[in-house]
Amino acid sequence: MLFDQSEFDIRCEWGEKGVLQLAPVSDAIIIVDVMSFSTAVTVATSRGATVFPYRWNDESPLEYAKSVNAVLAGGRGESQYSLSPVSLMTLRSGSRIVLPSPNGSTLTLATGKTPTLAGCLRNCQAVAQAAQSFGNRISVIASGERWKDDSSLRPAYEDLLGAGAVISYLKGNRSPEAETAEVVFQHHKSEISARLKDCSSGKELIECGFEGDIEVIASVNCNAVAPFYFNGAYVGK
Numbered sequence: 001m002l003f004d005q006s007e008f009d010i011r012c013e014w015g016e017k018g019v020l021q022l023a024p025v026s027d028a029i030i031i032v033d034v035m036s037f038s039t040a041v042t043v044a045t046s047r048g049a050t051v052f053p054y055r056w057n058d059e060s061p062l063e064y065a066k067s068v069n070a071v072l073a074g075g076r077g078e079s080q081y082s083l084s085p086v087s088l089m090t091l092r093s094g095s096r097i098v099l100p101s102p103n104g105s106t107l108t109l110a111t112g113k114t115p116t117l118a119g120c121l122r123n124c125q126a127v128a129q130a131a132q133s134f135g136n137r138i139s140v141i142a143s144g145e146r147w148k149d150d151s152s153l154r155p156a157y158e159d160l161l162g163a164g165a166v167i168s169y170l171k172g173n174r175s176p177e178a179e180t181a182e183v184v185f186q187h188h189k190s191e192i193s194a195r196l197k198d199c200s201s202g203k204e205l206i207e208c209g210f211e212g213d214i215e216v217i218a219s220v221n222c223n224a225v226a227p228f229y230f231n232g233a234y235v236g237k
Helices: 015-025 037-046 061-067 104-108 124-131 157-167 176-198 200-207 211-217
Strands: 010-014 028-032 050-055 096-101 116-119 138-142 228-230 233-235
Touching: 010 015, 010 157, 010 176, 015 028, 015 104, 015 138, 028 037, 028 104, 028 124, 028 157, 037 050, 037 096, 037 104, 037 116, 037 211, 037 233, 050 061, 050 104, 061 096, 096 104, 104 116, 116 124, 116 157, 124 157, 138 157, 138 176, 157 176, 157 200, 176 200, 176 211, 200 211
Parallel strands: 010 138, 028 116, 028 138, 050 096
Antiparallel strands: 050 233, 116 228, 228 233
């Protein structure tokens, strides 16, 4: 099809509609939601936890958490565990946590039968290598954020950067979309923390009192885990 980038090995697209376009023609798909779903999943699974993604606006998250014998993550600053990656750094191995999110969880649950992984700056090399164990056709999906007035997609700098970081470690011919993401990462990789603090999403985190999250988010290749979505949950691969 016109928009599926199928003539290229390495593809890149945005949001849930990007998942629906590319998942059927991909050997594996990597969800990149840097602030903060995929970073949170990476931190949690690196500590031996299992993470269950959950749609943000679905009803009865607590009942779902009970059904899978897991702890329900709450809002940032409102509970022990949340989408804040810092909050997950004390998880014990074997922990089970339900992680609602408006972007990364929604995209994960839209990938169907296509092997799905969560990627971010912290694990960009590991997740790229793990994805290519499934084949050469890899799609990297930048989740983006949502405009508050109508919940439509807001392309977000941090996810373009994160997608580019993952793509930089993938082998194969790149679509123009994938190549552009990689160029952004290569151009900014020496000043990632500063760029993340200056972008719109970063300024929002700082204003809300979570500047500490940005340092965790900005650490490139500090985790060797590639979270793999299997039977309704992400586990370390």
